[in-house]
Amino acid sequence: MGTVGTGTVPGQGLTWSLRGRGPDDVPVPADEGPPGGLPARQATGRGVRVCVVDSGVELDHPLVGPVESSWVVVKDPESGAVTVEPTDTGDTCGHGTACAGIIRRTAPDCEIHSVRVLGERFSGTGEVLMAGLRWAVEQRFDVVNLSLSTTRARFAPELHGLADRAYFGRTVIVASAHNTPVESYPWRFASVISVGSHQEDDELHLYNPQPPVEFFGPGQNVSVPWLGGRTIRTTGNSFATPYVAGLCARVLSGHPRMTAFQLKNALYLSAANVHADPRPSTAAGDTRDDSEN
Template identity: 55%
Template structure:
């Protein structure tokens, strides 16, 4: 196979079969390698990987591309107003708030070889319009990024249907959304969607330690308390929040995809679960973080 199935043109409908079906008696399906569950270790999943070849989009407040903890960006864009329309336009790699730079720095610290793109959808790290979020997310999904980091959410239910459609669209295009849980016990989106990877915090210092959470809606716990993060102006501060737990998982996902580039979101989420620190291996031992 020269091109993964999720990047190909959709096959024409097979006459005589229900919609979305395949005439497997006439057309062979692609083969996919299978790894037995007991063979999924952290070493197998991402050991030795750097995230090379993986494209990550950070939807946030922008990213300071000159920060030494971030490094060069593939692109820097923002949601702009063109009359009554919202457009995606190139912009200087700056961050007026710091939040996006912090998230990008975490991703780069775990997966140093990833290609990072910034799309500014928030203005000051706390506020932004739902329309801007939808416009930025739609653009990132259509551009085919492997991973989109969303350390943000909205409580406004009027955006739920469109957000849900975009999350599903991303899932079926092999574009995985990693979303931070809300820092307050309120209902918000899109982290509560089953088609995304949802992340809350634990309070341990190892950036590669993460846990599976069997009690939804947050699926995983990653480092999110007193995290050393990049801040505009070349600074480093310590900050806490689920916003900084999500990019830890985004970085680990990038490592996995760098080694196993044909994984689907379903497979990647399964590998994350199997390699979690609290999921025991066949011999009954828990994983020791790399």
């Protein structure tokens, strides 16, 4: 028998039962989302705030456009204190600019914000990554693009808590799977939208029927913005992830009340390899007898 509760845990807002209240006492304004999960043509990301937690974003790149705010995670070498501060230093290695450009291409009217957690040569620490992601979740961005992961298992519990906090706070974390078959985080958590790459030329996404990675986006030999206002061709799950993040922004721009699990379902329904089954449902109340077949 489960423990019966009647309220909330102080400081956590955790409601685990309803006593003396009914449906009219807990109304929820909802949004069904786009038919078939596919964003409408006029849905361009307008009004949706997307945060790129990465190496920064080149602020004047023509394929990125305006960056609404730019931040950097700083660790004091003496005290060890970690803070998030405004910056105008842009990108340190090109990776974040590439991700921001893909988001802009997919959802041209969204707001792009940047938090730099990587230094030159893609260097970074789990502690700095944690601080940047935590800050992004606290700011309640609509979508957080995280084309990064850590293999350090000691960060997994806190990352898991952050991912759940974002999920329940309607901040959607779109996280890149590692490029090699190793354990890393947070893409392994069900509360995030995890992304790998496919080799199709078309800009479309696929659902993976054999998770843990749930979706595949275009990320192999793709053209992306890079430092110095130029473009390069590159491959990696990192570049499939912002495509899916951009799709999320487009859906949310037309349906801002959608929850994180509704958004994941919209991606599932609109995946190019998901097709409606014409067979009758065998759900409860709609059974079928195949014994004579």
